[in-house]
Amino acid sequence: MGIARFEQWQERLGLARNVLAARLKHLVAHGVFEPKLYCERPKRYEYVLTEKGRDLKPILLNLMDWGRTYVYGGETPAFEFVHNGHAVKPITRCMTCGEVVDMAELQVVMHDGAKTLAEIYKEKTEV
Amino acid sequence: MGIARFEQWQERLGLARNVLAARLKHLVAHGVFEPKLYCERPKRYEYVLTEKGRDLKPILLNLMDWGRTYVYGGETPAFEFVHNGHAVKPITRCMTCGEVVDMAELQVVMHDGAKTLAEIYKEKTEV
Numbered sequence: 146m147g148i149a150r151f152e153q154w155q156e157r158l159g160l161a162r163n164v165l166a167a168r169l170k171h172l173v174a175h176g177v178f179e180p181k182l183y184c185e186r187p188k189r190y191e192y193v194l195t196e197k198g199r200d201l202k203p204i205l206l207n208l209m210d211w212g213r214t215y216v217y218g219g220e221t222p223a224f225e226f227v228h229n230g231h232a233v234k235p236i237t238r239c240m241t242c243g244e245v246v247d248m249a250e251l252q253v254v255m256h257d258g259a260k261t262l263a264e265i266y267k268e269k270t271e272v
Numbered sequence: 273m274g275i276a277r278f279e280q281w282q283e284r285l286g287l288a289r290n291v292l293a294a295r296l297k298h299l300v301a302h303g304v305f306e307p308k309l310y311c312e313r314p315k316r317y318e319y320v321l322t323e324k325g326r327d328l329k330p331i332l333l334n335l336m337d338w339g340r341t342y343v344y345g346g347e348t349p350a351f352e353f354v355h356n357g358h359a360v361k362p363i364t365r366c367m368t369c370g371e372v373v374d375m376a377e378l379q380v381v382m383h384d385g386a387k388t389l390a391e392i393y394k395e396k397t398e399v
Contacts, residue, residue: 157382176342197342202378203334203337204331207364211328223383223386225380225381226380227378227380227381228369229366235365235366236364236367237364238363239355239361240362241360246360246362248326248327251329252353253352256352259347262350
């Protein structure tokens with residue numbers, strides 16, 4: 146989205162340098178951002194989204210839409226996701242059947258043998 | 273989604289009673305669930321999603337889809353959202369223009385005068 150270098154992130158987000166550095170480190174460790182060297186001397190990195198990070202966008206888009214209603218409640222939000230010259234107003238369809246997903250009809254199916262998030266997290270941190 | 277009473281939540285989630293009670297209290301305080309009396313003596317409540325809570329579903333659906341790829345990585349996830357007899361495979365379209373949202377073309381537009389989340393949170397907790 147046009148912002149990649151440490152100084153650009155800092156200007157955009159207005160965070161203290163140590164806070165921003167810690168967050169970027171955390172996001173790199175989780176594979177959401179990857180550092181790319183753009184200057185050899187002195188060594189300078191820019192931080193760009195990985196595929197894993199890019200695939201978070203539909204979540205953010207829907208979270209932003211929810212926040213517009215329930216957090217900002219009609220006031221102008223701090224930022225918007227824009228495409229084709231207008232703010233995106235997301236609606237979820239299912240790629241399998243093509244239909245708009247009726248959230249009232251959604252069912253949760255549990256898979257009893259499957260690993261829980263806690264178990265997966267434990268495995269990953271043990272390695 | 274068919275689960276509402278404290279004991280049902282506890283059985284489904286496998287949490288300690290005090291942990292579940294604290295979480296439900298937190299979600300009620302934030303207007304995501306509302307308690308509904310279903311038994312007068314002794315007083316018993318069930319916990320059902322509010323409109324604000326129901327509108328979190330598109331976020332959860334997309335989060336689940338992301339987790340299927342990047343957390344479970346092909347393994348069977350602990351649960352799935354199902355409709356029309358199959359797991360939902362979400363794709364985001366824009367209600368304004370009807371198009372599938374091209375995440376690579378998404379732009380972020382900042383509104384400099386708007387309140388930040390920190391400012392909104394401060395207002396809400398001061399009242």
